[in-house]
Amino acid sequence: xxxxxxxxxxxxxxxxxxxxxxxxxxxxxxxxxxxxxxxxxxxxxxxxxxxxxxxxxxxxxxxxxxxxxxxxxxxxxxxxxxxxxxx
Amino acid sequence: xxxxxxxxxxxxxxxxxxxxxxxxxxxxxxxxxxxxxxxxxxxxxxxxxxxxxxxxxxxxxxxxxxxxxxxxxxxxxxxxxxxxxxxxxxxxxxxxxxxxxxxxxxxxxxxxxxxxxxxxxxxxxxxxxxxxxxxxxxxxxxxxxxxxxxxxxxxxxxxxxxxxxxxxxxxxxxxxxxxxxxxxxxxxxxxxxxxxxxxxxxxxxxxxxxxxxxxxxxxxxxxxxxxxxxxxxxxxxxxxxxxxxxxxxxx
Numbered sequence: 001x002x003x004x005x006x007x008x009x010x011x012x013x014x015x016x017x018x019x020x021x022x023x024x025x026x027x028x029x030x031x032x033x034x035x036x037x038x039x040x041x042x043x044x045x046x047x048x049x050x051x052x053x054x055x056x057x058x059x060x061x062x063x064x065x066x067x068x069x070x071x072x073x074x075x076x077x078x079x080x081x082x083x084x085x086x087x
Numbered sequence: 088x089x090x091x092x093x094x095x096x097x098x099x100x101x102x103x104x105x106x107x108x109x110x111x112x113x114x115x116x117x118x119x120x121x122x123x124x125x126x127x128x129x130x131x132x133x134x135x136x137x138x139x140x141x142x143x144x145x146x147x148x149x150x151x152x153x154x155x156x157x158x159x160x161x162x163x164x165x166x167x168x169x170x171x172x173x174x175x176x177x178x179x180x181x182x183x184x185x186x187x188x189x190x191x192x193x194x195x196x197x198x199x200x201x202x203x204x205x206x207x208x209x210x211x212x213x214x215x216x217x218x219x220x221x222x223x224x225x226x227x228x229x230x231x232x233x234x235x236x237x238x239x240x241x242x243x244x245x246x247x248x249x250x251x252x253x254x255x256x257x258x259x260x261x262x263x264x265x266x267x268x269x270x271x272x273x274x275x276x277x278x279x280x281x282x283x284x285x286x287x288x289x290x291x292x293x294x295x296x297x298x299x300x301x302x303x304x305x306x307x308x309x310x311x312x313x314x315x316x317x318x319x320x321x322x323x324x325x326x327x328x329x330x331x332x333x334x335x336x337x338x
Contacts, residue, residue: 003306005330011193012134012148015097021194039195039327 007041007052013064017071020083027078032057038078099136099189100124102160104182110247114165114213115177116152119186121160127151129224130197130217130301130329133162133190137172147172150216150303150329151191154223163247165213196301196329200228204297208236209288209312211304215247217329218303222252226259233295234259239267239283239308265290283308285315293320300326 011023023039034056041052041061049065054077061077075081102121109115131151138144153161166177180186198206198221208218215238225234240246246266256264267287272280294300300321302312309330317323 003330005306006196006328008132008193008196008329009148011195012097012132012189015192019095021192024194037195039193 004042004044004053007037007039007043009043009045010038010041010050010052010062010064013050013066013071014073016066017073020085022081022083025081025083027061027081029054029057029059029061030077030079031059038062038081097189097192099187101185101187104180104184104186105159106182107180110163111245113177113245114163114247116161116163117176117180117186119160119162119188120158121188124158124160125191127155127160127191128194128197128199129154129220131191131193131220132217133160133188133192135162135172135176136187136189137175138187145171148192149176150220152216152219152223154220154227156227163213163216163219196303196327198224198299198301200224200230202299203230203232204299205233205295206235207288207294207298207300207316208234209283209300209302209304209316210236210238211283211302211308211312212240212245213247214302214304214308214329214331216303218301219248219252221301222255222259222262225262226255231261233261233263235263235265235290237265237267237283237288239269239304241270242268242280243273263290283312283315285319288312288315289319298325301329302326303329304331306330 007023014022024037026035026037028035040055042055044051052062054061059077063074065072102119104117105120106118107115132148134146134148136144136146149162152163164173164176167173210218252264255262267283268280269282270280302309309328313326313328
């Protein structure tokens with residue numbers, strides 16, 4: 001499908017890998033330098049797999065594919081992910 | 088800022104349906120008892136998984152309708168004509184039945200009573216669900232920040248929570264409610280049916296400084312509403328969006 005969703009839709013899938021909510025983490029787009037929360041990215045959920053694109057320049061920032069017994073995570077378009085943690 | 092918490096691994100849990108409530112002819116609310124529910128924030132969702140006897144499973148996300156703090160978890164499910172999951176949830180599932188779910192999920196599209204600023208909520212169709220959790224959370228807290236809801240529905244009989252919203256517009260101080268009817272307006276409605284526009288979104292006045300915006304609905308609706316607000320001068324960084332696609336898989 002061509003309609004995109006929001007980065008929020010990645011939250012459940014990525015919580016299988018991370019113990020924090022990555023959609024509230026901020027990252028910088030490798031291609032254009034825009035900084036934003038992953039929850040703000042455009043996500044194409046049936047690409048196949050999930051493909052997240054920068055909301056400013058539309059370059060791919062993240063790809064995620066889940067199989068029954070493994071997952072592939074490609075963070076090619078994100079540099080320096082900043083994650084809030086409790087002190 | 089979003090809650091900073093180490094959450095632990097997200098695992099599937101089994102809840103039990105304790106009550107079902109019809110909201111419209113095609114949508115109903117499931118009230119669930121989920122043992123060891125860790126609590127949630129208004130705006131979060133859960134993943135629901137149905138598994139057939141042959142092992143085939145289908146998974147969808149549904150926004151949480153109930154406010155934080157309660158012992159019961161409420162999901163409102165809109166039945167989709169060709170849906171794979173929603174007809175079962177909206178028609179077949181009955182009190183006493185188990186339902187597999189995991190959550191709460193998503194820390195971006197959330198509102199907490201600690202947020203002091205004014206809020207504009209924009210809902211398209213069943214996009215009202217997470218925004219209703221925010222309205223209910225505000226009512227249950229001491230927060231009296233101005234809340235304005237613009238709710239776009241096809242017709243009056245498609246509106247979720249209509250009676251509760253009418254009550255709250257009278258009793259919840261600072262809550263303002265505006266409907267948009269896209270196909271047919273109810274009798275006596277001042278004006279024709281039509282799509283959402285800038286005049287309705289802004290109520291003809293600049294948004295109060297510091298207004299946070301939450302928009303939830305189908306992709307096209309969210310896109311249109313966000314663009315109208317940005318054109319009207321709303322800072323894009325203050326707008327949080329949650330789109331759901333044609334499969335109805337919220338968010």
